[in-house]
Amino acid sequence: MERLNVLKTYKIYIGGKFPRTESGRFYTPLNKKGEQLGHICLSSRKDVRNSVVAARKAFGGWSERAAFNRGQILYRIAEMLEGRKSQFIEELIFQGSTKAQAEKEVNLSIDRMVYYAGWCDKYTQVLGSINPVASSHFNFSMHVPQGVIGVIAENSTSLIGLVSLVAPIIAGGNTCIVVASKELPLCAITFAEVLNSSDVPGGVVNILTGESKEMIKPLTEHMDVNGMIYGGSNKKIVQQLRESAALNLKRIQTYDEDWMKEDAQNLYMISDCQEVKTTWHPIENIGGATSSY
């Protein structure tokens, strides 16, 4: 007798837990061969609301962690990705990639995670500055995380797009809510399982699946979201983001990159989700022969 396949219910990821969507809805995307990818949660605006609460709660602890420790945790994510490589490759092939493409995508995702893990305790030194001023002040600028970031992942990439967008955000001490690709959602939830087993505190990354059209507005308008990242080039989405973000003047970054390129990663993706804090520290004399600064 032929065995009946058991389809996995890919649940969403909020605050370190895997709940079903509050709305109880799901959808069943198909691959190019017409096979069902799985039953995927069709998240609602209330799931958005719950994830923002979780991300805000996690922000304090995550941003105050030692930078070195954040690096260790990001590296741990890479290790866990490596351990579940075959599952990711299978899912990518199931979603329609060729074997070679899938292997390349997974390898590149792991390497990209390691790349940003390395930056965690270095970006402030490179980006920060000591500024010349005309008064008796020691004046320096440093980068501090923006806060809670909303991420709209591009529809056409699965794992690599997600990793490329999320890694620099959390490397910089932010927390985020990710709206995953609607057509290719499998890797997003498996990635959540990786995050959940790699010392990333619950709420630092929250992943929702479903119709982005439904979630962009409540997420971007949300007063407790400090910035938005969009990985894609759809003009309608960009327009919607700009309109909704105007309410609390949150910053929007759009990236229209081919994430499969090896150099589609850089330090400035970290600084895009940072605010510059400048401190004026009064001192007796600066720059003179008697100054110790």
Added chain:
Amino acid sequence: MSILKKNKTFSIPDFTQSPCIDKVGVEERVARFQTRSIKSTTKMQGLKMILNMIDLTTLEGKDTPGKVKQMCFKAQHLHDVHPGLPNVAAVCVYPSMVETAVKAVEGSGVNVASVSTAFPSGQAPLDIKIRDTKFAVSQGADEIDMVISRGKFLSGEYNYVFDEIATIKEACGKARLKVILETGELVTLDNVRRASDIAMYAGADFIKTSTGKIQPAATLQVTYTMLEAIRDFKLATGIQIGMKPAGGISNSKLALHNLVMVKEVLGGEWLTNEWFRFGASSLANDVLMQIMKAETGIYQSADYFSKD
């Protein structure tokens, strides 16, 4: 034995015979209150009602006159960006802060409530508790929140607990007396019911769940049990007693479910701040955010509301 209270004479029941509470039944009933969906205009009305029922509270060892003044300001200016919001019912402070609070809320209609009787433990001799209460009243407190002696209660000395409440009631003078049962330490719902009965017969104007220092605090189960006791007391004596759940009610949804419960157990008569209060510190901001969300359609951030 019979006593005279509010010009009514009635006999004191035997408190060892207070009704037993069916815990499973209470849980089922309470679960049904939580399934009520309250939307649009009803929700808005409920939210404003909640604001008006809050006893804004600060009861910490680190309280300073500055902190109390700040809270009193908040009590009268919940969110000035939105005109037409009600004030809270009262501010609740330690006796040493009553003078500061009275000055700060003068003329606003906001009452000053003071905890007393060696709050939160209540482990002090009776004469000290009386002085504590009289001090708070003399400083201008409109309401007194006393704690019962849980140790005495648990060792079965119901008469001691009864007499203590009656004595403090006398010391309160014109101030309304809220009696804190500290249900988290009473362990069973049977005990909650018995303590409620004792407090009401001894002269409480309000019965209150918790100090906020012990977990669990105001669970719906406990509040429900106390509301039933209030209803039975009203039926037996004709006297209306107020209810104040305190501690652990930090979001609007739970507060709304409390209102539903009051309405369905006791009726609309209790839905004013004269008969129902929430003891809370962070509830007000959540309610304000819900009001703003309902009016603008946009989820709010605590960054744009005054700190608790």
